[in-house]
Amino acid sequence: MSKSCTNALHASAVKDRGRIYLAVFRELSHRCGEAEAISVLQSASRAHGLEVGASLAHLAPRDFRGMLNTYFLGPDSATYSPQVNEISDTCLDVQFMTCPLKDGWLEMGCSDEEVCTLLKCATAFDDAVWEAAGFDYELESWAPGKPGCCRTRLRERPAQVTEDR
Numbered sequence: 636m637s638k639s640c641t642n643a644l645h646a647s648a649v650k651d652r653g654r655i656y657l658a659v660f661r662e663l664s665h666r667c668g669e670a671e672a673i674s675v676l677q678s679a680s681r682a683h684g685l686e687v688g689a690s691l692a693h694l695a696p697r698d699f700r701g702m703l704n705t706y707f708l709g710p711d712s713a714t715y716s717p718q719v720n721e722i723s724d725t726c727l728d729v730q731f732m733t734c735p736l737k738d739g740w741l742e743m744g745c746s747d748e749e750v751c752t753l754l755k756c757a758t759a760f761d762d763a764v765w766e767a768a769g770f771d772y773e774l775e776s777w778a779p780g781k782p783g784c785c786r787t788r789l790r791e792r793p794a795q796v797t798e799d800r
Contacts, residue, residue: 642713642714645713645714646713646714646735647735649714649735649736649739650735650736650738650739650742651739652736653735653736653737653739653740653753654739654743656676656736656753656756656757657740657743657745657753659672659675659676660672660673660676660752660753660756663675663676669752673752673755673756676753676756676757676759677755677756677759678759680756680757680758680759680760680763681759681760681762681763682763683760683763684759684760684761684762684763684764684766684767685763685764685766685767686767687760687763687764687767688763688764688765688766688767688768689767689768691705691706691764691767691768692767692768692769694768695768695769695770695791695792696769696770696791696792697724697725697791699722699723699724699726699727699789700722702727702768702770702789703719703722703727703729706764707719707727707729707787714733714735715731715732715733715734715735715784716731716732716733716783717729717730717731717732718730718731718732718783720786725790725791726788726789726790727787727788727789728786728787728788728789729786729787729788730783730785730786731783731784731785731786731787732782732783732784733783733784734777734783734784734785736753736754736757737750737754737777737784740753747779750777751776751777751778751779754776754777754784754785755776758774758776758785761774761785761787762774765787765789769792770789770790770791770792771789771790771791771792771793772787772788772789772790773787773788774786774787775787775788
């Protein structure tokens with residue numbers, strides 16, 4: 636199978652995941668209200684993110700190049716088209732220029748507001764990944780009029796200070 640075919644299949648699979656997010660969100664909103672729908676999707680996204688993050692913990696506290704290659708670029712960097720704004724011994728800053736989740740939601744007729752709400756649910760995954768992997772992080776979600784999609788900045792998590800009692 637060619638790389639371009641594999642890339643297209645991966646992007647399509649991510650879009651399908653977005654369709655599931657949307658269907659579940661709308662059904663839960665209808666049955667339980669929007670706040671509960673957001674809470675449920677965030678909890679589910681977080682649980683999955685904790686699993687993924689645990690598999691990346693070997694890269695903490697500062698293997699930013701390893702994180703770039705393992706998570707952001709591999710196995711198919713074309714899906715999210717990551718733009719590396721900075722990589723150094725102290726940080727990794729990546730801007731996703733494409734996002735099949737966001738693009739799929741827009742293609743399905745979601746309003747910008749609904750896309751932002753769905754991204755809020757989906758980024759609970761990212762929060763959990765970086766928490767479990769052991770990195771300090773900042774996430775900047777997409778907003779209408781902004782190019783690309785989400786941006787992630789990773790830094791070494793400071794050592795926790797313990798008090799002797």
